[in-house]
Amino acid sequence: MRSSALLLVLLAVVSHSHGKRPRDPLNSFYVQATVGQPWPQPQAIHTTPQQYGVHPAAFHFLVNQTSQTCDLLTSALDRYYKLIFYPYSYLNYILDPESVIDEIKDKPKKTLFDLRDTPLLKRLNVYIQEPCEQYPTLESDESYTIVVTSDSAVLEAVSIWGAIRGLETFSHLIYPDDNLGLAINQTTIIDFPRFQHRGLLLDTSRHFISIKTLKINLEAMSNSKMNVFHFHIVDDQSFPYESRSFPDLSGAGAYNQDHVYSQEDIASLIEFARQRGIRVVVEFDSPGHTQSWGRVIDILTHCYSGGKPNNEFGPMDPSRNSTFNFLKKMFSEVATVFPDHYVHLGGDEVDFDCWRSNPDVQAFMKQMGFGNDYSLLEQYYMQKVVDIVGSTGKGYAVWQEIIDNNVTVKADTVVEVWKDPYPDELARVTKLGYRTLLSTCWYLNYISYGKDWVNYYKCDPHNFAGTDAQKKLVVGGEACMWGEFIDATNVITTTWPRAATVAERLWSAANVTDPNAATPRLEEHRCRYLRRGIPAAPVNGPSYCDFEFNR
């Protein structure tokens, strides 16, 4: 009769639970969640039915005496303690550390007296081998091991980043239990990511997204072990980045002066990300997608019709030196504001019509001997831009057009493939020897009805014909949430948990590919998001969570 026709016959998914939550095995009309299973799936995990109770008054984190430590670890331990024991208050706490714990809603379900005959997990010993890095990088080590036996557990990692990933997994292993309040099973995990770059793009130009919402999104990313926030900060529609050198850019280019990111905002966002081992890779897309830049500063090409300027503007004007002088100042500022080694330079979708119409550009084309080939002009522009950015000491990421257009780029450049057919594109770019990212199959903004995450889950960045060396050049991928129909009203519910399925593809082993096996774990992961205050939407058909979202 209606949309449910297919769902009435949903698989009777057998719960992989190792906890003791009673479920009705006959009811096949809705998806049943696993209990205490991590997302993304670790490389190796072994659990037994042996349960331990976990209670806030009887548990603490312990940093091993021989371990490295730093502020990142201290704050992570504080955060995860609250996440595990005060989930109701957690989100408010991380957004506003002054906020108070809701002692009533976060009251433990069991007292220590209730648990007097239960084996309890009393501590997690954390051991980090190497001194903390200040910021995560593309090369950072994120591996870790967790062993939960007897009354103590051990988390070991090479780096602080691995310890943070391990703490996240540890928080997934602990689950609400009717008898124990909170419980964890005897578990051994050896884990590391399959790909180094596990990113998510948000677009804050088509619609503005407040810093608060961006932070909630970073928290959601770290809950799924994603480690790169690709910040598509400006575009044609608006310029919310408040520049130190050119305050007029946002002064005229932002929607209004409340729809801007101040330097302070950016710094707090980067710090929030750093604490979660997330890199912030900012994108200043040019020469196209720059209408909002040119409202005050004269850097765009003046378009002509009938031999006269028509008051319309095209891409950046490469025929004028002033354009590049501006970009030098702009990118040297960007290089100091954003600590990551990489800046994304965009370079996609350049429209040649306006360049063609402008007599100065035509003259420049002649002077340079480009004839009528405007892709040579685009190549010229991008070459200048990559050289400018290169001279600041930064590396850069670019959309694939730059390479399609034969620009010479530095050896450490990361090329992002977004066109179809992606296997051919990946083969071509890796053959040229560049590090490569895949995003073609992960445009989450293209919504459709039903369980669409299965398509994201099935897309594999190694699915192309190439040598082992080529495969190694694929450093990961990015889920993209472009902002034409997305703003803070729906960005979290539309992105999560769909992006988490991309996160699992990029983290877990290549053979973790069965969507039916993933479904009950994904269901648990969504409910986990809800418990932590993040409104992840239902994606598996009919279901429920113990904590429903009612705000």
Next chain:
Amino acid sequence: MFIEAKYPLEGKPSPPNAVWPHPQQITISNDVLYIRPHDLKIDSNIRSCDIIAKAIQRYEPIFFPPKLAMIYHRPVVVINDSVTLVDSPRFQHRGVMLDTARHFLPVSIIKKNLDVMSYNKLNVFHWHIVDDQSFPFQSTTFPNLSRTGAFTPDHVYTPADVSDVIEHARLRGIRVIPDIDTPGHTYSWRKAMPELITVCWANGKPNQAIYGVQGEMEMFNPLKPRVYSTMDALLRENSIFSNFRPIAKVWTKCMINVARLSNPAITQWMIDNNINSSVGLHTFYANRILNITRNIDVTPIVWQDVWDEKVELPPGTIIQVWKDSSDNSAFGSWAAYLNQAANEGYNVILSSPWYVNYISYGKYNTNTSVMNLEFFKYYEVEPLRGFTGSDEAKKRILGGEACLWAEFVDGTNLLARLWPKASAVAERLWSAASVNNSEDAQFRLDVHRCRLLRRGIPAQPILNGYCGNYEVGMARSMVNDPAFNYEDGSPTESTTIDPSAFALRIGNSKIYYVLYINSFIFFVLGL
């Protein structure tokens, strides 16, 4: 405010106070008045109507939002100096259907959704309250149904919750119609009343689920007298709602697939009674249920399947047309359906083209801009397209409903997913048929969407751009403001205030013929 530098849209930009849905007649002068909160008095000359009294209270934070001074940088709102408005709806039945069985919707969200419905002059909340997946409705007669059929004891609507929702709706001029779907969609009844549900057989054995074909048990068994006594009692209990709606469904293979030897008792009964098709069985059931309604003071609404199968319907029965809701734009056959049913003397409501749970992406068209296809698709429906009957028959086309089935919807995303899409349906059902230029309407809807944000509703964007300083997550956002939110489990208090007749005068503005309390909503202007 729509912003698109590169690919401007067709259509006429909207003033910031455009009314949605568009009124039948409106004249507005160009001069404006600035109003401070204490300059405005809203009064009514009807002393005995709590609906008006509560509405006046309710619209105060809407006229003068709690963070007004911060929003407008000065503590005033603006209205055109002279506004004359004559308005009435084109269709009587303007509904939204929500499904609380596939996912549970907290009462706080349902109430907030009723608020948005009233901001769009929608007047029917069709509450698909139970289904296969869960039975959250706590019946006073049969409490075991929700005790065993709800997802958990927390996932229920108590009698207090239900009255709370009904009262909240009543104060907004919204009818609540419960939808107890039978004979299919009843798996969640099985634990409380296993004898009502048909056991499915295969290979000579009972309780056999076959993936994609049948469950181990499903659908009411029409041979069991207790089916009818239960429905009788439940429907009497439900007559607290405005209407009811038994929903008929064709029997599945579980019951009549002779080749698979599914339920032998039913197969044998059909042979004995000379019933040789599923249609016959269905007719048998539907007749008996409709007979029950004849004895209770309710009007049955049925999904069109019942009519398809030529069941004789009691006079006044309303047929809801839902078929042909394919996602392409070929909505040919529902029009023919409306035409035929209305001409045969039945009342009809339309929902085929308005299954708003089927989401799709706006197509990127580089020649114009990013078009919001979903809006265009829902807006460009004309219910009377191709209608050829008499005027009297035309009146039997009562209106329509936007349906949001909940396989992929719960409290996290309901409001953003439904709004402002359902506003497109609201304008189609309220405004004159001639108000149909979607290029213009998208600008007005964009303005309306910002209005919804100001009232704390996280309606999603339809065009690029922004909405002032009260967007979600910004310091001045109303989305979590107590003035526009409800706590679960704290009912709307009823009132005894009774101011009487009602007049709204602002400066020189005269508002005539206020047919509907929601007509208030127009006068907060965004600057």
